[in-house]
Amino acid sequence: MIHHVLGLFTHPDQEWRQIRGEEESISHLYLTHTLILAAIPAVSAFIGTSQFGWTQAGRLPVLLTVESALTMSVMSYIAMLVGIAIMGAFVHWMARTYDATPSLARCIAFATYTATPLFIGGLVALYPHVWIGMLVGAAAVTYTVFLLYVGLPTFMNIPADEGFLFSSSVLAVGLVVLVAIMAATVIIWGLGMGPMYIG
Template sequence: MIHHVWGLFTHPDQEWQEIRGEEESISHMYLTHVLILAAIPAISAYIGTSQVGWSIGDRAPVMLTESSAMQLTFMSYLAMLAGVAVMGAFINWMSRTYDASPSMAQCVVFAAYTATPLFVGGLAALYPNIWLAMFVGTAAICYTVYLLYVGIPTFMSIPQDEGFLFSSSVLAVGLVMLVSMMALSVIVWGHGVGPVYTS
């Protein structure tokens, strides 16, 4: 797992070919990659919001109670795990349009590795700061999109022009999922599961 993560940051073209050549089950992918990497932003956010806090101007740091931070961390962790599976299922469904024939497991593997920069970028949550979050978040999103556009043609063994359309479709679905998750968060917060701040 780790050598693939490193390879995606140093030589993504070659790494996608290696990943494509491996046979990996969904359960093995989750156990060795997704469960571990998705924990990075979740744990970082828990520490950052409950132990460090964020400051607005010269005011004292604002922090969440540990129970509230734990609850929100658990929910966001489950959302990330589900997000990888949903994106994998969509990629598998969309692949039929482009005459590609990856298995469901391969599509989940692709979705998981594509999301790697987002997971690693979650380390920025250890120190809650709006400018740091914007900088790291933007860089992680940009590299995730780059991995998507570079990876689809290689991983699906389709021409570059079809790969561009395929990647654009996947990106659009990813954005819709993000907006849906934000809307769901607002609904859940409205039913009493929102953040609770320390006094």
């Protein structure tokens, strides 16, 4: 499944048609694609925050302790996997409205492939820098939304106008999931599991 990553960036229309023709189990999908790609931002953030840190106005770098960076990375990794599963389940549920009948595994595959730019963009966390992170993050989100709107009609084999409405619903739910994850993070940090800094 990793071979689809390049295609999603070079010729997304054709790649979505190829992906539509495949049928994978959820376990195989997670083992060969989701678990690997979701690890990119988590591992990058661990290395970046514990080894390089980030600087503010020419001061010494701010670093997390290894234990804290590991905890934060594992929690973000789990949140990404859960988020993908939730989005796939929503796409599966919503597909009935548009007379599409994809399996749950195919819907999770769609959610995973759509989120690929966000996973790849996570490489920027290797060297934490606010402005670079914001620029790469904005580009990754923009391309993810593009993949969603281009890919959903093709993947679900529905008309473009219905695909636009379907994609807009998925985007709205994605934003709700993101806000829920952020709220859960604040609550967890409030319970004493927040970041621990060196020095």
